[in-house]
Structures are given as structure tokens and as C-alpha cells.
Amino acid sequence: MENFDNKIYTLDYVLSASAKMNGPFKPLKIAVVRNITLESIEPYLTYFIQSIGFKPTYYFSLYDDAIQQIHDSNSPLYQFKPDIIIMAIKLESLCPDLFNNFCALSDKKREQTQMFIQQYFEQLFSSLKKNTSAPVLLNNFETPTAPSFGIYDSQSLNHQQYTIKKLNILLVELIQTHSHIYLVDVDLLQHRIGSQHYYDLRYWYIGKAPYSKLAYPLLAKEYSKYCRALFGKNKKCLILDLDNTLWGGIIGEDGINKIQLGHAYPGSAFVDFQKAILTLYYRGVILAICSKNNLTDVMPVLNEHPDMVLRLKHFSVMKINWNNKVDNIREIAQEINIGLDSLVFIDDSDFEINFVKELLPEVTSIKLSKDPAQYAYFLMNFGLFDTLLYSEEDKNRTIMYRAEASRNQLKSSFDNIENYYRSLSIQVEIKRADEYSLSRISQLTQRSNQFNLTTQRYTESQLKEKMHSLQSDVFYLTVSDRFGKHGLVGVAIIDYHEGRKTAYINTFLLSCRVISYNVENVLLKTILDTCRSKGIQEVIGEYIQTDKNNLVKNFYTERYFQVESSADNRTVYKYDLRDNHNIVPNYFDLISTER
Amino acid sequence: MEEKLKMVLSKVFSMDKESITDNFSIDTAENWNSLNHSNLIIALEQAFNIEFTTDEIIEMMSYKLIRLTLQEKMQENSIIF
Numbered sequence: 001m002e003n004f005d006n007k008i009y010t011l012d013y014v015l016s017a018s019a020k021m022n023g024p025f026k027p028l029k030i031a032v033v034r035n036i037t038l039e040s041i042e043p044y045l046t047y048f049i050q051s052i053g054f055k056p057t058y059y060f061s062l063y064d065d066a067i068q069q070i071h072d073s074n075s076p077l078y079q080f081k082p083d084i085i086i087m088a089i090k091l092e093s094l095c096p097d098l099f100n101n102f103c104a105l106s107d108k109k110r111e112q113t114q115m116f117i118q119q120y121f122e123q124l125f126s127s128l129k130k131n132t133s134a135p136v137l138l139n140n141f142e143t144p145t146a147p148s149f150g151i152y153d154s155q156s157l158n159h160q161q162y163t164i165k166k167l168n169i170l171l172v173e174l175i176q177t178h179s180h181i182y183l184v185d186v187d188l189l190q191h192r193i194g195s196q197h198y199y200d201l202r203y204w205y206i207g208k209a210p211y212s213k214l215a216y217p218l219l220a221k222e223y224s225k226y227c228r229a230l231f232g233k234n235k236k237c238l239i240l241d242l243d244n245t246l247w248g249g250i251i252g253e254d255g256i257n258k259i260q261l262g263h264a265y266p267g268s269a270f271v272d273f274q275k276a277i278l279t280l281y282y283r284g285v286i287l288a289i290c291s292k293n294n295l296t297d298v299m300p301v302l303n304e305h306p307d308m309v310l311r312l313k314h315f316s317v318m319k320i321n322w323n324n325k326v327d328n329i330r331e332i333a334q335e336i337n338i339g340l341d342s343l344v345f346i347d348d349s350d351f352e353i354n355f356v357k358e359l360l361p362e363v364t365s366i367k368l369s370k371d372p373a374q375y376a377y378f379l380m381n382f383g384l385f386d387t388l389l390y391s392e393e394d395k396n397r398t399i400m401y402r403a404e405a406s407r408n409q410l411k412s413s414f415d416n417i418e419n420y421y422r423s424l425s426i427q428v429e430i431k432r433a434d435e436y437s438l439s440r441i442s443q444l445t446q447r448s449n450q451f452n453l454t455t456q457r458y459t460e461s462q463l464k465e466k467m468h469s470l471q472s473d474v475f476y477l478t479v480s481d482r483f484g485k486h487g488l489v490g491v492a493i494i495d496y497h498e499g500r501k502t503a504y505i506n507t508f509l510l511s512c513r514v515i516s517y518n519v520e521n522v523l524l525k526t527i528l529d530t531c532r533s534k535g536i537q538e539v540i541g542e543y544i545q546t547d548k549n550n551l552v553k554n555f556y557t558e559r560y561f562q563v564e565s566s567a568d569n570r571t572v573y574k575y576d577l578r579d580n581h582n583i584v585p586n587y588f589d590l591i592s593t594e595r
Numbered sequence: 596m597e598e599k600l601k602m603v604l605s606k607v608f609s610m611d612k613e614s615i616t617d618n619f620s621i622d623t624a625e626n627w628n629s630l631n632h633s634n635l636i637i638a639l640e641q642a643f644n645i646e647f648t649t650d651e652i653i654e655m656m657s658y659k660l661i662r663l664t665l666q667e668k669m670q671e672n673s674i675i676f
Contacts, residue, residue: 010641011634015606039630040637202649207629213637 009217014047025055028227031082031134035064035093037209044217048224052233063208064093071127082134084230086223087124090210091141091164094120102148102160110163117167118174125178133462136181137226140168143187145195179438179460182226182388189215189222192381225383232446232457235364235384236338238280239329241347242291242298242320245368246274246310251297262307269372274309276376281314284394285385286336289318290328290345325352326359336404337512339449339548344384389443400513403483418587421517424481427590428519430526433467433474440488441476444511449548451510451520453541453555456493458507471496472506473530477523479514481589489514490523494531501537503527508541508555515551521583524559526593532577539577545569559583596643596669600662603642607635620657632656643669 028049032038039060049056059080061069066089069077077085092099095113105113128136147153147160154161168187175181190198193214200212211219228234243250247270248260260267281287287310291298298320302312317335319328325347333340340362347353353367364384368375387394407424414420433441438460445458458466466472477490493507505527510520531539541556543549546569557563560581561573584591604619605612608626621627636652639645639661645668647655655661 011638012603012606012641040633043634202647202652203633205649206653207633209633213640 009044009047009221011043011213014043014217018043018047018050021050023055025050025053028054028056028231029059029080029083030056030086031059031061031077031080031084032086032088033061033066033069033077034086034088034090035066036088036090037063037203037207038088038211040209040211041216041220044220045223047217048220049227052224052228052231054227054231066124070124070131073131078131082132084227085128085132085134085136087136087138089139091117091167092210093208098160098163099144102163107158110158114163114167114170118170121171121174125174125181128181129178129461133180133459133465135226135230135459137184137223138171138175138181139184139186140171141187142190142195142198143168145190179464180462182230184222184226186219186222189218193218221383225386226388228383229386229388230446230457230459232449234387235285235344236342236447237286237288237316237332237336237344238277238385239288239290239332239343239345240277241349241352242289242293244348245291245346246270246277247301248372251301252293256300256305259301259305261305266372267307269375271307271309273372273375273379276379278309278314279380280385281310283385283387283390286316286338287314288332288336289315289320290325290332290347291320292322292325293320295320325356329356329360329363337515387443389439399484400486404513406483407481418585421585422587424483425589426479426481426517426519426587428522428588428592429478429590430475430523430593431478432594433463433476437476437488438463438467441474441491444488444491444509445507448509448511449546450512450551451515452546452549453508453552454506454544455546455549456507458493466493471498475523475526477510477519479517479519486511486514490520492523492527494527496534496536501535503531503534503536503539505539505541518585519588520555521559521585522588522591522593525584528575528577528580529593532580537577539575540564541573541575543571543573545571596665597662599642600639600658600665603638604635604658604661607631607638615658617657617659620659622657627656639665645669 030045030049042058046056059077059082061077066087069075072078095117097105097109098113141164143161143164149155149159153159156162157166171183175183197212198215199210200215203209203211240246243252246261248266249258251259261270262268263271277287299312301308302310317332319332321328325345329343329345330340333343340360343362344364344366345353345356346366346368347356348368350367353365356363356365369378410423411417411420414423431437442458442460442463445456445463449455463474467474473494473496475492475494476488477492478488479486479490489511491507491509492505495504495506497504508520508524510523528539541561543553543556545553556571556573556575559575560579560583561575564572564574566572601612601615604615608624608631621632632652636647636655640647643665645665647664647668651664655664
């Protein structure tokens with residue numbers, strides 16, 4: 001798995017490591033459209049894609065036929081039916097003048113070139129939109145590190161560097177209206193590793209292959225971060241040790257005044273590490289503590305130490321005790337109700353890391369290096385938690401998990417569960433998807449695994465199509481109670497078959513936050529009522545089994561659907577709309593539905 | 596060095612070490628294409644911790660030539676250190 005130290009990924013290493021990785025893998029078709037030679041990335045990309053659970057197969061477009069491939073709806077690119085498209089269009093090949101003839105360009109010619117590039121990408125994007133719903137990873141432009149005008153180049157916005165930087169900004173502007181196109185900042189990658197390490201001029205001249213043997217694995221890793229985020233494999237919770245992790249020293253021995261945390265090294269490095277963790281918190285990552293300490297030693301640090309960045313309120317769960325960490329981590333996963341494979345565990349002890357690795361291999365366990373100066377940068381450059389969406393829900397996540405803890409306290413004071421639900425004053429609202437809710441809906445389809453009947457993943461653009469189509473309905477569910485909002489927590493997508501009297505429940509999912517309140521029955525009832533009002537006679541539901549959604553195995557039979565057929569991992573159910581079972585419990589405070 | 600070289604070649608071209616002889620070249624090997632050639636160069640540079648020049652890369656099209664180039668490179672290195 002991931003090492004804390006930056007590993008050098010040699011060809012030999014990735015080939016052997018890929019061969020040794022155990023499945024199961026899901027297939028993933030990767031198409032590469034390019035105007036450079038990029039085939040050498042394959043073994044590295046395979047390694048990184050396999051490590052997030054996919055077995056890639058590749059289609060490489062011919063050198064420099066991007067235009068034809070993308071504009072022709074019958075091209076081999078679209079026949080390949082890619083799950084993801086990588087677009088590596090190097091400006092140096094597209095507009096050589098901007099690179100090696102820049103000083104000779106007149107203002108007019110330079111502006112024409114900029115216009116050409118804008119049109120080139122606008123046309124590509126609109127063709128892509130027409131022909132595929134696969135997400136597209138588009139490389140941006142690498143800025144030259146030895147610009148044409150030398151030091152004079154930096155003095156004007158119309159010189160080479162800023163001209164290319166402006167084109168990069170243009171690309172960002174262009175993708176705003178194309179929700180399935182994502183920019184890959186290869187210019188940033190170049191700066192991260194240095195252009196002398198990034199390029200290999202030998203291959204550029206031999207065969208138009210720009211990148212070095214150091215760059216390929218890093219580029220591949222970058223693409224894999226996008227796949228991780230797009231296909232719901234990103235990590236959600238960071239579990240932290242305390243002593244020699246959040247601060248230097250051991251609180252039980254050194255005491256609150258002696259632990260290393262503050263302005264001077266090594267305390268300063270720990271402060272920055274905490275700031276990096278806080279950044280993840282604001283990005284929606286759930287934080288937890290798992291440490292062997294006395295709670296009475298730790299609480300004063302969390303509450304009062306002047307240089308602590310992370311406070312009690314930032315942690316959703318704390319396991320500060322002398323139990324073994326494997327049990328503690330299992331409990332953390334249960335309490336916040338997420339899978340072990342969504343957890344990252346960081347500790348400075350070899351023993352703890354190996355123990356957790358051995359018994360909980362699904363958890364990503366990372367041992368801190370000996371040098372605290374590296375910690376903050378490492379975490380920021382981590383990528384395991386990266387997402388391509390950021391919604392209001394993410395900002396409020398920890399507040400929600402803390403409200404959940406308050407609910408659990410209240411729950412223990414009731415002996416009848418329905419009375420408890422009634423006391424919560426639960427309000428359920430169902431609406432049709434709109435522009436504002438799309439990003440959260442897409443996020444839920446990509447993240448939900450347990451309460452998910454068909455595990456269909458959707459990008460925003462695919463959802464938008466469904467939303468505007470007369471053949472489909474996209475419903476979403478929001479729930480709140482007296483402790484606060486649960487937010488947008490359920491999604492259902494219905495496909496209507498033209499001329500036929502049936503509807504198909506393409507997607508039905510619920511965030512694990514609200515499992516057990518039976519709010520899903522309100523959503524299902526809305527679907528059935530909507531269909532009935534459209535004159536539909538029967539509703540088809542389907543359960544597609546994965547290794548995570550056992551929870552909803554009997555969802556449809558428990559709600560009066562009849563089994564229609566069953567094959568492999570799929571079971572199809574039917575509900576006759578002449579029936580009308582009352583499946584909505586009576587303890588909700590308010591139900592509002594939009595038909 | 597020869598052993599190590601054969602190891603690298605056998606891995607890149609996925610074949611037995613024994614079948615790599617002096618006759619082994621771009622003309623006799625089935626899957627010695629431009630992609631595998633660039634993989635081969637990467638693997639050699641990483642295995643022997645050296646760097647070839649552009650000319651060397653395009654000339655090293657047989658086992659024999661690779662071995663000779665490598666020997667030369669290794670000698671250069673030993674003079675420097």
C-alpha cells in the first residue's frame with residue numbers, strides 16, 4: 001500500500017507489483033486521445049488503477065487524430081465505449097509557433113492563435129458532449145520554463161509565459177459549462193517535480209514522447225486520483241494517533257507543558273501537520289482519534305493547549321483508551337457507519353501499523369516517517385481523500401455526525417422506538433432534481449454503497465440528461481429533525497418506457513446517515529404514486545448485488561414487490577399498481593412531496 | 596552484468612532468459628516494437644543507474660549492441676568515480 005516516504009516507482013517495481021495484486025477487479029476501459037506519444041504510461045497507469053480496484057483495458061487513438069476521433073460519432077474511440085477518456089493535447093504540437101517561434105509572432109498572429117485554440121476546444125467539447133457521457137480528463141498546457149524572451153518574458157502579459165497561462169485560464173472557463181470534463185493540471189505536476197525531471201528530450205526527438213521515466217508514474221498517479229474520486233473510491237475518514245503524531249512527545253510522560261507543539265521546531269512542524277488535517281476537515285473528511293492514552297491526560301490538551309489547531313469539536317469519534325487499535329477502528333467504522341475501506345489510519349508506531357494492516361487489510365494504514373517536517377506536505381499531496389465535487393453537505397459533515405451522537409443519547413431514554421422517532425420531529429421532503437441539487441445527487445450516486453439497490457454511478461452531465469428527459473424522473477429526498485438537518489440523503493431515478501405501461505426504478509439509494517427511520521418508504525411511495533398518476537400499471541425494481549449492499553437484499557420483497565426473475569447477481573421485482581399498500585409510518589412530523 | 600542484462604530483457608519482452616542470445620535483435624524478436632524499446636531503455640537505465648544518449652538509444656537495437664554500449668558506459672563511470 002501507500003508508503004509514507006515518496007516511493008520511486010521504477011518500471012520493474014510496477015510490473016512486478018501489478019502482477020502480484022489480488023482482485024477482484026472491475027473492468028475499466030480507458031481511452032487515450034492525444035497528439036503525443038503516451039503509450040509508455042500504460043504499465044504505471046495499470047499499477048495505480050489496479051490499486052483502486054479496477055483492471056484497465058486501453059484504447060490509444062492514432063497519433064494526432066483527436067479531431068477526427070472526437071467529431072466522428074462512429075469513430076473507434078466511441079466504439080470502444082470508454083469508461084473514461086484521457087485527452088493529452090500538447091500545445092507544443094498543436095501550435096508550435098507559440099513555443100519555438102514566439103518572438104517572431106505579431107500581436108495579431110498571437111491573438112489569432114489564441115482564438116484558434118478557443119474554437120478548437122469549444123468544438124471538441126461540444127462533440128464530446130454529443131457523443132459520450134464518459135468523464136474526460138483533459139491535460140492543461142505546460143508553461144515553458146525557458147521562455148522565449150528570457151527574463152524580459154515575465155514583464156508583459158503578452159509574452160510567452162502569460163500567453164500560455166491565459167490559455168490555461170481559458171480552459172478552466174470553458175469547462176464550466178461541461179460538467180463531465182475535468183482538467184488535469186499537468187503544469188502543476190511539472191512544477192512539483194521540476195521540468196528537468198519531468199521531460200526527457202531524447203524521446204521527444206526520437207518519437208514525440210515528451211515525458212521522462214520519473215514523470216510517467218506521477219502522471220499515472222494523478223489520473224488515478226481522478227478515477228478514485230469519479231468512481232467513489234476516495235477515502236472518507238482519517239483516524240489519527242496522538243503522541244508523536246499530532247504532537248511530539250508522550251503526553252502521559254511529558255505532560256501538557258512539555259509536549260512538542262508550538263512555534264519552535266519540532267513543535268512547529270506538528271502545528272503545520274495539524275493545519276493540513278484541519279484543511280481536510282473543511283473539505284469534508286471525517287476526523288477520528290484512536291490512541292492509547294488516559295483520557296484525563298488528553299482532554300486538557302484538546303481543550304486548552306494554546307497551540308493545538310485541532311480541537312474536540314473537529315473529531316466525530318474518539319477512541320482514547322488502552323484497548324487494541326483493531327477493535328477501536330472497527331468500532332469507529334460502526335459508529336459513523338462507513339466501510340473499513342473508507343478509512344485511513346495514521347500512526348507513528350510500526351507495531352500498531354502492522355497490527356492493523358494484518359487484521360484490517362481494507363483500512364489504508366500509514367506509518368509516519370521519522371521526520372515531522374515532511375508530514376504536512378505529505379498529507380496535502382496525498383490524494384486519497386480527493387473529490388471532484390464540493391457541496392454544502394461537505395462543510396457540515398462533522399456537525400451532522402455530532403448530531404447523530406446526540407440522537408443516540410436520546411434514543412437510549414426511550415423503550416419504544418416509534419415513540420423515539422416521534423420525539424425527533426422528523427420532516428421528510430421529496431423534490432425533483434434541479435440545477436442546485438445536481439452536484440450533491442451525483443456525489444451520492446458515486447459514494448453510496450450500502451443502501452444502494454443498483455449501484456449506478458452518475459456524473460452531473462448524465463444526471464442532467466435524465467433530469468431534462470421526459471422518459472425519466474430524478475427524485476431526491478431531504479430529511480431534518482429537531483437536532484438539525486440530515487440534508488439531501490436519498491435519490492431515486494425512474495425510467496419510463498414509452499408506450500408501455502411499466503416504469504423501471506433505475507436507481508434507489510439512501511445515505512447511511514438516515515438508515516432505520518424508514519424515510520425510504522416515503523420515497524418509494526412517491527414513486528408508486530407518481531407512476532399511478534401517469535396511468536402506469538406496474539413498477540419494476542431491481543437489486544444488483546455487490547459485496548457491499550447486502551443490507552438491501554430484501555428491500556423490495558419487504559415492501560410487497562413480487563420476484564419476477566433472478567439471474568447471477570441480479571433480481572428483478574414487480575409491483576402491481578392496482579395494489580396500494582400503506583408503507584409510510586405515521587411517526588413523521590411532516591411529509592412534503594412534489595409530483 | 597550479462598546476467599542482469601538478460602534479466603531486464605526477459606522481463607521487458609516477457610520471455611525466457613535462455614532464449615536471449617547474441618542473435619536477439621529487433622529483427623528476430625517478435626514484440627520488439629517502439630513502445631517496448633522505450634520500456635527497455637527505461638528498465639536498463641533504472642537497473643544499471645546510467646543514462647543513454649539519444650544516439651545510443653536509437654542504435655541499441657540488438658542484444659549484442661546493448662551489451663557493448665553498456666560495457667562502454669560502465670567503464671566511463673568507473674573512470675569518473
